[in-house]
Amino acid sequence: MNEIFIGIDLGGTNIKIGCFDSELKLICKTAVATEADMGPDVVIDKMAQTVEKLLDDSGLSLQDITAVGIGTPGPAKYSEGVIIKSTNMPKFKNVPICRMLNEKLGAPVVFDNDANVACWGEYVVGAGKGAGDMVFFTLGTGIGGGVISNGKLVHGCDENAAELGHIIIYPDGRRCNCGQKGCVEAYASADATAKRATEAVEAGNESSLKKVLDEKGKITSKDVYEHLAAGDELAREITDGTAKALALTCISMLHITEPKRIVFAGGMIAAGEPLLARIKDFFNEYIWTLKKEPVEICFATLGEDAGIIGAAALAKQARDEGKYKSG
Amino acid sequence: MNEIFIGIDLGGTNIKIGCFDSELKLICKTAVATEADMGPDVVIDKMAQTVEKLLDDSGLSLQDITAVGIGTPGPAKYSEGVIIKSTNMPKFKNVPICRMLNEKLGAPVVFDNDANVACWGEYVVGAGKGAGDMVFFTLGTGIGGGVISNGKLVHGCDENAAELGHIIIYPDGRRCNCGQKGCVEAYASADATAKRATEAVEAGNESSLKKVLDEKGKITSKDVYEHLAAGDELAREITDGTAKALALTCISMLHITEPKRIVFAGGMIAAGEPLLARIKDFFNEYIWTLKKEPVEICFATLGEDAGIIGAAALAKQARDEGKYKSG
Numbered sequence: 001m002n003e004i005f006i007g008i009d010l011g012g013t014n015i016k017i018g019c020f021d022s023e024l025k026l027i028c029k030t031a032v033a034t035e036a037d038m039g040p041d042v043v044i045d046k047m048a049q050t051v052e053k054l055l056d057d058s059g060l061s062l063q064d065i066t067a068v069g070i071g072t073p074g075p076a077k078y079s080e081g082v083i084i085k086s087t088n089m090p091k092f093k094n095v096p097i098c099r100m101l102n103e104k105l106g107a108p109v110v111f112d113n114d115a116n117v118a119c120w121g122e123y124v125v126g127a128g129k130g131a132g133d134m135v136f137f138t139l140g141t142g143i144g145g146g147v148i149s150n151g152k153l154v155h156g157c158d159e160n161a162a163e164l165g166h167i168i169i170y171p172d173g174r175r176c177n178c179g180q181k182g183c184v185e186a187y188a189s190a191d192a193t194a195k196r197a198t199e200a201v202e203a204g205n206e207s208s209l210k211k212v213l214d215e216k217g218k219i220t221s222k223d224v225y226e227h228l229a230a231g232d233e234l235a236r237e238i239t240d241g242t243a244k245a246l247a248l249t250c251i252s253m254l255h256i257t258e259p260k261r262i263v264f265a266g267g268m269i270a271a272g273e274p275l276l277a278r279i280k281d282f283f284n285e286y287i288w289t290l291k292k293e294p295v296e297i298c299f300a301t302l303g304e305d306a307g308i309i310g311a312a313a314l315a316k317q318a319r320d321e322g323k324y325k326s327g
Numbered sequence: 328m329n330e331i332f333i334g335i336d337l338g339g340t341n342i343k344i345g346c347f348d349s350e351l352k353l354i355c356k357t358a359v360a361t362e363a364d365m366g367p368d369v370v371i372d373k374m375a376q377t378v379e380k381l382l383d384d385s386g387l388s389l390q391d392i393t394a395v396g397i398g399t400p401g402p403a404k405y406s407e408g409v410i411i412k413s414t415n416m417p418k419f420k421n422v423p424i425c426r427m428l429n430e431k432l433g434a435p436v437v438f439d440n441d442a443n444v445a446c447w448g449e450y451v452v453g454a455g456k457g458a459g460d461m462v463f464f465t466l467g468t469g470i471g472g473g474v475i476s477n478g479k480l481v482h483g484c485d486e487n488a489a490e491l492g493h494i495i496i497y498p499d500g501r502r503c504n505c506g507q508k509g510c511v512e513a514y515a516s517a518d519a520t521a522k523r524a525t526e527a528v529e530a531g532n533e534s535s536l537k538k539v540l541d542e543k544g545k546i547t548s549k550d551v552y553e554h555l556a557a558g559d560e561l562a563r564e565i566t567d568g569t570a571k572a573l574a575l576t577c578i579s580m581l582h583i584t585e586p587k588r589i590v591f592a593g594g595m596i597a598a599g600e601p602l603l604a605r606i607k608d609f610f611n612e613y614i615w616t617l618k619k620e621p622v623e624i625c626f627a628t629l630g631e632d633a634g635i636i637g638a639a640a641l642a643k644q645a646r647d648e649g650k651y652k653s654g
Binding site: 149150159162170171178180255258286287 | 458459460474476477479481482483484485486487488489490491493494495496497498503505506507508571575578579580582583584585586587613614615616617621
């Protein structure tokens with residue numbers, strides 16, 4: 001009998017669902033609006049119906065499902081399968097999503113936070129494949145992370161490990177949304193990069209980005225790396241600030257969990273090679289001289305599908321480890 | 328039949344050996360000079376003879392040994408049981424210490440670096456008992472460390488993880504012996520604390536430590552916390568520098584592996600409550616406000632015996648995990 005793993009990426013706007021075979025090859029996928037305002041019962045019902053329809057379209061049925069994985073932002077009790085609350089889904093409070101979905105789909109359901117799920121996806125079939133030990137950063141509005149040590153995700157004592165955006169790199173530095181000062185997130189996320197560029201232009205620094213600010217009223221991280229590519233000096237300085245912050249974080253992570261590979265994902269990696277090359281430059285400039293470090297620093301390869309692939313991969317992993325009582 | 332675990336702490340000056348029962352209770356212990364200049368064959372021979380004599384004195388014999396653990400500074404291929412080289416034992420090059428000792432003692436031998444071994448000792452029977460996830464720092468000449476995630480030591484892809492002294496806390500800051508700038512070791516080790524005090528006195532800062540420098544030609548970390556206890560203002564500032572550096576490192580570690588307990592060991596903890604209280608103060612001042620962190624920051628409790636207890640505990644752990652083919 002063929003094995004089928006379902007990966008679900010539950011976001012505030014969309015629910016992405018993928019159906020995978022036992023080699024984690026995508027069979028089919030779909031996305032529907034979350035409509036989180038309808039509340040958890042309706043959303044989970046829709047989720048189950050969408051899974052059923054997706055399977056049906058491929059000549060499969062619910063009985064074919066071996067296991068299901070879901071990724072969603074926290075805070076949650078992942079090991080208990082319960083969403084505690086959700087910034088993007090205010091009606092989701094203490095929702096036992098694993099049990100509810102299990103009742104509808106008749107298959108075991110595993111659950112982890114979105115950054116861990118994407119990290120696991122990259123680790124199993126993406127940029128981290130074969131690494132064994134890996135560190136993962138998502139560079140978006142904030143900076144999320146995942147840490148894989150000895151082939152396993154590091155969850156921490158209360159399932160809040162790998163909040164890598166809040167590693168302090170500049171004590172008493174820029175204020176972060178979390179309340180700390182000097183977090184890497186306050187320098188190197190897409191939002192922080194855009195903010196530093198905006199501040200620099202407003203402070204009177206010469207730059208082709210001034211026109212963007214004047215015309216659009218704001219500068220995005222995309223503007224920064226587009227103007228970097230066009231040769232703007234300020235865009236280069238801002239990108240260097242991002243790259244240095246990330247490199248310093250990579251060095252500390254190297255000394256802590258000693259990953260074989262450090263993988264960057266998220267919107268910011270659209271900046272491409274100019275950003276990656278500078279991260280490596282700063283890494284090499286600031287790393288110790290005691291021994292040569294063979295760690296590879298690279299970009300993620302799964303793109304938008306990391307969430308569904310990772311969720312399916314977690315479901316498969318739990319099965320491989322014998323975590324399901326039946327099935 | 329009673330189970331006996333041997334823990335060996337191999338240092339450049341002394342070899343400490345402890346004999347433990349299956350509950351890791353110390354039965355007897357001893358220490359002999361390493362005499363590393365005699366070379367590995369002689370040292371390992373002496374080690375085996377000392378174990379045999381220690382057992383004999385307690386009415387036991389080599390046949391009673393279930394397993395042996397050794398801790399020693401790196402670099403080494405711990406999983407292969409080979410010392411690559413040793414700063415304090417220049418004649419030890421590519422020494423297959425586990426195999427050699429196994430041949431003499433007839434029992435399985437496990438091996439890890441000294442900081443990991445001490446960390447494991449504190450975790451199993453000391454300050455970290457029951458923590459599940461723990462971070463460990465030794466504050467001595469340098470700063471060593473250990474990380475336990477999900478009940479296991481984090482070793483990293485090349486067995487060099489948990490070099491926690493080289494987490495960068497002040498980019499472009501003080502030069503560290505490792506070649507990096509701004510490592511926590513360059514601020515908060517016993518040596519760095521003494522050095523910062525010496526520099527401050529030499530720079531003309533008023534302090535009762537000036538007399539120490541004038542009379543002894545140097546200031547030690549012990550002098551710093553003795554003068555702190557006596558109310559010296561400069562000693563207080565220097566201690567605050569140490570405490571802040573350690574607190575910032577604790578915050579980053581909390582966000583990375585989310586330990587339940589952070590344990591400090593090494594000579595510096597003789598500074599006692601005044602140091603510990605300031606680490607906690609800075610931790611509370613600099614930690615995020617998103618949620619209250621229940622992590623406990625405390626001092627180690629095993630003292631000098633952490634090495635032999637930890638080594639014996641590692642030997643027992645490997646047995647419990649079924650890592651020995653026989654025995």
